Amino acid sequence: MGPYNFYALILHCVDSIEAQLAKKADAFTEEAETVLANALFILSYLFAALPAATARGSDAEAGQEPNEAANVSFAEKLWQAPENGLRPLGERVADAVMRSLFHDGFTIDGPDLEDSEAPEMVNGVVPALIWQEGVGPEGSSQPKNEMQENRVVALQLLVAFLSGGAPSASVLQVPEHPEDGNDNIDAKLSRLVILDPRPLAYLSDASRTVPFRGELFFSLMSVALGYDPHGFGVPYGGYFAGAKQEAFAHVCLQALGLLLQDMGDAADSQGDLAVSSSLVAKRPQELLVSTKSIPEEEGGGAAQNFFREMLGSISSASEVEFMVEGVVKLLGTVGKERKSYLPSSMRLPPFLPELLVLVLHLTACPKFVAGACAEEDVVGLIEGVLLAASQAPQHVCETTLSLIEAAILLNLTSYREVCVQLDEDFEGNLPESIPDFEGSAADFVAMAALTQASEYLNKKSKASKVHESIVQMSLATLANVSTFADGFCIELCSRLFSLFERCAKSLQAKRDRQWLGSHIPILLEAFDNALQYKYSGNMNLAYGLMTRQAIFRDLVSTVPQVSLALTAPDEDAQEMTRQWQQAVEAHLLPVAGLLDATVPILEAQVEKHEISNSEEAKELLPRCILGLMPPPHAFQMRHLQRCAATHVACEHLLAASVGDGPYSPLWEVEETTPNASQASRGRGQETKSESQKARRERSGSRARSSSRSRGAKALSAKGPVTPNGCDDGEQAAASAT
Template sequence: MGSSASRDRFLESLNSLATTAVSPDDSDFWDELWKLPTTNSEVFSTFTPGLIRTIRSDQFNNLETLFTQATAQMCQIVETPYSIYFDQALNCVRVLTRITPFLIEIDPNHSEIHTILSKQIDEMCFSVPAQKHTEVLGGEDEGEAQPLALLVVHAAMHMLFLPQFTADYYDEEDYDDEDSSDDEDSDRDSDGSKRALPAVEVSGKKGPKSPQSPDGLDTKLSHQSPPTSGGKIPFSPKSKLNSPSSSPQGRPPPPPVDRNSNSISLAPSPSSLIWSPSALPGFIGNSSKKASNPENAYTSNRLEVLLLLLTLSSEPLFHTTTPPRYLPLLTSPSCPNAPLMFYSLLNTVLGYNPRSSSIPYGSAFGNQSEILTSSLHLLNVLLSYGEPCEILNKGVDEALKVSKKDTGNVYATLLLHLSSEDDMIFCCEGFIRLLNNAHLSLNTYLPLSVERLECFEEVLTLFWFFLRNESFKKCLLEVADVNKIVVPLCYLMLEENSNADMVRICTLILLKLTGEREFSVALNRPFNTHLPTSLPLFRGTHCDLLALTMCTKAQKSDDPSFIVILANVSPYMMSLSLVTSSKIMSLLKFYAERVFWKGSLEKVGWLVEVVNNIVQYQFSGNSAFVYACIRGKAVFERMNLSAQDITEGWLKTQRKLIAANKKHLLIAQPGEGFMEVINQTIQLATIDRLLGALAPKIDKFAVTSNGVVDEQDLLDYIKKQTLVGILPVPHAIIIRKYEGGSGEWLRCYLWGIVFLKVKWPVWDGGQIRLFKVNTE
């Protein structure tokens, strides 16, 4: 942590920016500002929202210089990645993270002043600089100038995989501690303090010049570069990273970039830089690299850069109708290291093991849950934007290629085209491990001995995105045990502190999965897991678990999705327990009594369809369900309504709703065609024949037993019965597939999670327009 003196000097410099016009040529002021030792907490506490807005409105040129200098210094550290400058680079990242939300929150329609500010910010970040340089960041042609927004995005993407800063690029034998200390000593001032990066010209302002990058960033430095001894520099100031001469000894150089090609390869390069490798071959995990240490030395630096990228992506928080401008840069196929970041974030998330420690309470001695949450936030935000790119080489067994002019989302493209069986198994196991932590962390002999994650909503959102991938869905249904996903979904829906949005994302996932026959068939496997919920005790299958969960939620919510899920799986329920059967009948009775309420008639129709499906297709194994139907015979009899019953029922319902001040729930007065609607919606032919054939037999069986019938004897008696020749012609099985997206709701939900869970107060809640923040 920075000393109190350095904090005071930092605050003094910031106050100067708010009151005095500081020249971009004042190298003493800017050099001192950047080399002051700070921490993230000090930057956020010292650089207050009020101070930033004051600089923005009163001394905008100072803010522009601050943003430009920080961006340029980040570019420079990518070019000359010496550890002596890493603290200075982190200062730049922290400052950019702090001020960016106050640059993108401006609503030009708010006032005339905001319109002027918006124009200034647009010219600063997104307009091409008037003074062009011969060598610039990311340009396809020599002399092509680039906007500052593109510079900061590309520089941050490079910093995520900067050797010895956020990535381990060398083998142990490549290190030379003696040379390293010599290098650092040579870059200190005479008083022993760290020397700031020299200032050079960038777009007409003083600051470090834009550096060289794997994607064409090439700059001639106008100052003396740090010494190049020891072979520790991954690329020299005047050479490109994809040059063989700049690759460390023993490491293959990245493939050269074909400037004349019209396509971009989506293969990560070099793949050795992917974070958190597993034992799998391929890009999700990397068998050629040792598994990363849980106490990874680069984690804190990665967190800072990830937070900056998340901040740059946060335009949807403030502008709900205007298309974002940073997100297209971040998700573009030409964004440097995008495939590396995609696979690194996936490995970090799906390779995480909450039970990695072999001793109870091991997570108390250090864990990686913060990098897990940050990776989830950024990955979900990037996947939620736009549409996938169009692949140029479909069906070809090589790295994916897309057009340079494609404006699609590179991360959505990579996710959609994951297909390796090993990778899919790795992903399925990762989701199973993370989601089951919800209940496994509570089912321990020692309370809280297993780390409990706090990011289940984020994991569920990522799982929702993964369901777009047909290879993943196929692996989940046919190779992995999909019931290991069903159990935590049901638990999270029933958990006491589960919110409505978490219940909804779980519901959407189940809607998507129940559209697949393999999913419903798999539910018939025995359920033996103890869940710490209020569900009634039962012995049965995962069908029972799902049905009980849906019935419980359906009685507390008007959402019809719960009953649709139940209807989708009902043709495949081979053996329901008596507890579940009674619960379904109770739910049917609950809605049958409200048939004249809005939406209830359709729900009754779906529940009758559930009964028909089980009786028609799974009669032999469902004696308990048939018994529950016979016991609820009166419910079905009341649903055989006549015209007079409809009129009387509507009037009775009207009086009840008026008395309860719920008149808005009443349907319009039934007309002549309502009887036809009833008959089309509620199909009772199958259940009527079941009751007509078995109800008298059950009554006779009870009489012969002198009125004392053991329940198990009755179930055994029903098992011996048959309905062959009694039931009508089998009706068609209807499966309602959910094909829609989640639209605006998902974006609000996702950003709401990010806003609440980000460690630092990045955004001012009072300025957010995507959702309402209670600031009281």
Template structure:
């Protein structure tokens, strides 16, 4: 590779040699033993140890020489922008970036993101780019996609899910650490990120905009966008997100509350990415967060909304199967998760179509392919909703009526976009609440879901009846746990945020929240019980466990509950007797008529409005591992899946005969059938033969499609 890249006269023979060398090296790296789960056979653990030993040798520095791993990474980055191989740089005088011009616009594969000036051919060199990206992906992922912990597990119990999702599946992080380290000199980092974003978000899934157009758009371009998204996802990972929290899947310490009133001077809704205290910078994340021009932001927003919008268009198509869903929706959601940390992107989405973005995220998350764990995808969905509603600008745009499609998990409702977000969050909370006591992952999803409703509640101009009913149902479940167990452990731990939702709605949106206000007044007995029970909860907990940390947590929980419980209980003590007297006086038996008797104003009946809070999620172990598992599973089922296909050794069958079977990394017949039914369009992991010269299509090697 280094010899061919150093040649001044790069001809067809050099192209063939370089491509074949990269293919062979890809297979060598892809053949590494996978990460093993706890309780795996000793043979698997020995194989994993051999993998670690081999990777240690790749990154072992020798006297006077760079480690082999760094040489591979440097060669990959140079090959991605090598004149005559992956780019046409004939018009570029100096392709190497310098301090004065760190980015060379002419080398970016496609116009969209990055400085203007790219003039690269769209498809002429695409096959070579696929080969180099294949080596980059295998270098970054190792044997991760074959990890047994990603196999289908059926109906898992909550503790098993935590065990499975607590393990990193990429064994060696040194390749990414080297490429993403801002202090290291790595060529073409910005060009690579801009190229991957431009190709993946510039893909048109609609073809020529006619029915069945997606089938004529070209499967090769779809597969190329797919591999670009997978490479993007891997490059934006950072294992320090997991190590800084010591692998703890709880998000409690990463859930940050901010008061917008206190941020007026800085005019920031949340801290900018990469500038929180002592957080270590990440080169690719830094480049992403610095994308700010109106042209680039508009391109990214339009691209994301267009790709996510395929689900809605597919559901609303007047011709059956006239729209083909892209196969890379999980990878796209990971990219959206990273983009929600970029203030410029969120501001651009507000200006363009924030409703379309939110609708697309909800619909895409509901279309989990069989090779992706639904729990991990739900966690990423919850993180996206929480982070995007942590911006005041977003919440202020959610009051318009919603008339689009809703996921099947959300019941039909009539309301605003804020109601849509609240319904989606409450649906997740309701689904995972029962397991939240036994599973840290499920508890994290519930926490994020309730925090999302808190963010929306202050701005929503009246929560619809369906949202109010779901809120009261969850509230009664959490409050009942306090009455029965006299402890804050379990679902009662989520009580403070539910009370905060009620308090926000009453203090800031009382006149438009008659459904919520009336529901609270019909539940006065629950609030009376809570007022008497909450002070006893910490006492009971202290008797159960002599733990100073537990006592402090109980004290904080009690203070959080009482901060929102007492104002609501005080309001009910004043208004409910008057309401009951009026209802009895007018002999009203209809709830709608009773709502007409509610006080027109509660000014003076509650304390001065509290300073409302908006929460966002810092990057943490839970989101890092979820992204890693989704990416690993997607690699094993995506365009590069042939890299990880293995052939089992001969084994005797029931009749004593020895048979051979070809085994995919994930044995799911339905998933395989779906994957083969959608053509991967020629993105193959290897050339069909090694040749000594050029091929008729101008490439130095021949490529064939993935086996059907």
């Protein structure tokens, strides 16, 4: 099929959809319903057949895509106004799918109104049309499940329209191996896989008038966060909760994640995957004159995405409570599955990665975080995030999931109220990567951050931009927590000192290892925070510092002589080194001064009492350090602004999840095709079978997640999508037209 015929078929389907949507409820017969459903179905396959984006800024890779120019030209044609004066075809598709999602008799049961009577509206939204109560104005009158299958069909077109061929992108199918070089990871994750951002730009443009956007946003949020994974309340109830409802919640989360994306994130940071320029420090003590204890998001008033504006505007106590409870309930399934007294008696939802994308957006909403604090669900939320991130399915790149996890932790700990609630004993479940410890929730968060930082510092070569971003966010999380933690546990102190010694020693190493030294300032800041603000509870940390006085003496003499081999050009290296030296000395000199004043006294006391036990030696530490350190510095807390790194990570995760979720048949190639065709089209039959074989070989929760996903796929392929047993879109074309 050539581009002209492809375009003509899309146009024919849109004409058919618009003709059926023009019919009122009393004229919308079963035949009209079948025609509309099949037209939506065919159009979904057509948009799914579009190619994924090629590598950004890579001439070598672009040269491997001979059809790139044709693909771009075809995408341009969809958004160009035709000569007959009609609107661009892309806009017509967008409006058609939105109207289909809320068409009386097809996806909703419209309110009974007289011809001249308008439905009741609240802030531009018709409450009666929202699919389910939960988020948004009250007053929904929709039946819960009667029209769910038609909604799934319409959402299928919305997802295919937004993502195009991205779920079949070859870059998403490359497995991540430990032996892969960091350059390969950066090259993989720097690729935008959605060819055309204009469908999302049109739907999310707040200045445009797009039908039913508010109703769609509230419906997706209510369905996704209102899903009950526990079934009938018994341990094995999840198996009887219904695959249809689970699949419906799954596709709602995928659509919601795609709608909350914004190409402006990547444009503002010019596509750079480093987060250093997007880490913003704030001082909560400067907000004391304000009536708001939690500040608004930086730049929140200038949001360009309609759906993000809707998310940030949710403020009523009932809505916030619904969102907090829904997120904690869904994330908590991992912990409940571990605690179940019957092995494998509870299955995990297959949409945990997509849920983490939503949580990332929610952490940028102060009202949601304030609601979690008010409900005292902060610890449960963080535990759920870390456990869900540890359950990475086979189709999701672990690096992207780690980056999203690090961003969530950083954003949460940037709120003072969150850090205050972390000073309670932690008795929850630990991810496998975190060793057992006895301590508080602050220890739990700091241990998770240190574990992640150490993991990505342990790569064979110098860290990539993505790895470096994860390390920076993790260490910033540690610094956020250090000011408020009553006392770090001994297991955490041991890991912290190990990382600090490694970075300090790197300054004496050869030039190409000195990049580790760039992390010394924030580690010293964490030490300074703990000593200045929480010294009495941090005896483990204070004693460990005193036993490492030699390292601090070496740093005091070494730092002025260091010339860091950073990633900047030669002309900027000198200025960056000067800034680094200032940041180090700001926290190094106070700590080194304390050690110079206390270590000789401690050593004398230890020798006098002939103490050889560290626990007894800690009893000799000074109980107060007032006068031994300069006045406390003004502590600061960091958060992450939206940037290219999080945008690309979410795009890759969503595209991979869509390609392995309920809508995966759209991107599957059932027939064996030539190798060249497979390379340009995405996953072939052979690749798909290998992926399924790999998933079958998995054990534990990941294997169970895969089996649920396959059940959801089968569900999405049946229903009113095809009439009289038609199995593909082209066979149903006659009915649709």
